[in-house]
Amino acid sequence: MPDENGHFGEFGGRYVAETLMPLILDLEKHYRAAQADPEFAREFDDLLEHYVGRPSPLYYADRLTEEVRKDAPGGKGAQIWFKRDELNHTGAHKINNCIGQILLARRMGKTRIIAETGAGQHGVATATVCARFGLPCFVYMGTKDIERQKPNLFRMKLLGAEVIPVESGSGTLKDAMNEALRDWVANVEDTFYIIGTAAGPHPYPELVRDFQSVIGKEARQQIQERTGRLPDLLVAAIGGGSNAIGLFHPFLDDADVEMLGVEAAGEGLNARHAASLSGGAPGILHGNKTHLLQDEDGQISEAHSISAGLDYPGIGPEHGWLKRIGRARYDSVTDDEALEGFQLLCRTEGIIPALEPSHAIAAVAREAAQMDQDKIILANLCGRGDKDIFTVADALGAEM
Ligand SMILES: Cc1ncc(COP(=O)(O)O)c(C=O)c1O
Structure with missing residues (x-):
């Protein structure tokens, strides 16, 4: 609180x-x-x-898990589970x-x-x-x-x-x-x-956060019913941070559950990006003190991400706090990596994700390849990709 x-x-x-x-x-x-x-x-x-269609399903992505294991060192390749919030009415959390x-x-x-x-x-x-x-x-x-x-x-x-x-x-x-x-x-x-x-x-x-916590409350119960235990790692993409905090919050007291928020690194952290925790500093915007992308004079810098939903120069204040106390980790994923995550999920699981959770998918693949096979990753699939197919076609130079 x-x-x-x-x-x-x-x-x-x-x-x-x-x-x-x-x-x-x-x-x-x-x-x-x-x-x-x-x-x-x-x-x-x-x-x-x-009206919304909750609870959203919890889904074991076994073909994606197998795909990650192919390139992972021996014995590595954690099990990947998705909270299917893209199946909600209107297509996102x-x-x-x-x-x-x-x-x-x-x-x-x-x-x-x-x-x-x-x-x-x-x-x-x-x-x-x-x-x-x-x-x-x-x-x-x-x-x-x-x-x-x-x-x-x-x-x-x-x-x-x-x-x-x-x-x-x-x-x-x-x-x-x-x-x-x-x-x-x-x-x-x-x-x-x-x-x-x-x-x-x-x-x-x-x-x-409280309204979005339905994501984490359901996920916590579902993963225990399906696997008999809590996950080892939670992953979610971060724009302002609502789907991530909604997933994380009900697990905050579970000390063994790690949390990873994924910001948009755009063209790279040394170029145009939207990673306010990884590449910003504390300041005040839109009524709260938080991490912001800004210049030396405190003027807000332009954010950039291929994904419109992550293209924001700030982040919700609770994430700054969770980072400060070491309860959650934050990493970033570039536009190109997100596009790879997008295609990977389409190919392996028959799910077209939005570009926002494609950042989380790229991070999940990276993390899973370093974790033992008995470990469990639970990631939020916070939106479906219908809205993004033109942007993706453009970025891949594909004919529509
Ligand atoms: C599908 C989807 N995911 C994630 C986000 C990022 O928002 P938040 O970090 O608040 O979850 C957006 C924002 O528009 C979105 O549309």
């Missing part, structure tokens, strides 16, 4: 404009009331089961959090919903829950992301959302979040901001 001001160690907090402070405090008050209300949990669980936040918005009597999106998955999930509950939805999206995630743009429009293009900065997730925060300041009375990752001012990192 963060402290009462939302700090995880030195990270987190709520650094927001005075206009937003009453809203943030009100949100926290309503969240605490919702946590204590069994009816809130009942409605959340019911929607997750019957983002919907878990949106269900929780739309229920909160309704409790608070808010009538207008805003969101930011990078890969478009959070935008689609927000547009989906808004359609489900009949609330108007406005999604901020960078112009670069609009270009590379066209299928999701159209999905949002079909669902009745208005997508507002953001041209400022690099036209990616950071800029979309800036605009969403501006909108919120200007429309404090009726508007609820559904943040898509475990970042932003307190209590967002905590509440997004």
Whole structure:
């Protein structure tokens, strides 16, 4: 748990404009009331089961495991298991959090919903829950992301959302979040901001984590039922860090379970990348203190990743804390390695992953090859790849 001001160690907090402070405090008050209300949990669980399709399966990737063993030193090649969150309604883990936040918005009597999106998955999930509950939805999206995630743009429009293009900065997730925060300041009375990752001012990192923890809770039970024990290593890709913290959190007290968060190394850590823990420094952005890509003057640098969902110069504050106390490790995977991970899963398992979890897949293959065969890796497959096939075709120079 963060402290009462939302700090995880030195990270987190709520650094927001005075206009937003009453809203943030009100949100926290309503969240605490919702946590204590069994009816809130009942409605959340019911929607997750019957609307989202949870629990998502836990799948043993035996052909991928065999493929890794072929090139691994003798006796090496850990067993690879995937939590199939790409099978959720709308195709990613983002919907878990949106269900929780739309229920909160309704409790608070808010009538207008805003969101930011990078890969478009959070935008689609927000547009989906808004359609489900009949609330108007406005999604901020960078112009670069609009270009590379066209299928999701159209999905949002079909669902009745208005997508507002953001041209400022690099036209990616950071800029979309800036605009969403501006909108919120200007429309404090009726508007609820559904943040898509475990970042932003307190209590967002905590509440997004809690809603996404369904991933880890299910996975913890499923792996014990299937193998009779806990995994040795958890792996998840990190944009802002919500699917990773959702997987990790229910295992934090299991001292023997290692955790690995995988950031996007883009063109390499010495070139353009989005690895804020591996290549950034502490600073303040979007209402919280966290690791950020920045220059010597503290100006935020442009992030780069082939994957729109990882293309963010910051990371949720709890990850900074987990790294600081040594509870989780963080590594990075380049665009090229992610493309290899993408193709590897397509070929060996008949699953087309999103480019975000393709980073985790590349790291899983790397880690598994160094671990004994009786070890278990559990990775989150946090999104499916339909949205990315044009980007991948382009990167591979393939004909569509
Ligand atoms: C499929 C998918 N995975 C991962 C991410 C990264 O977000 P987070 O780190 O919050 O899980 C995104 C973000 O858009 C996404 O769409």
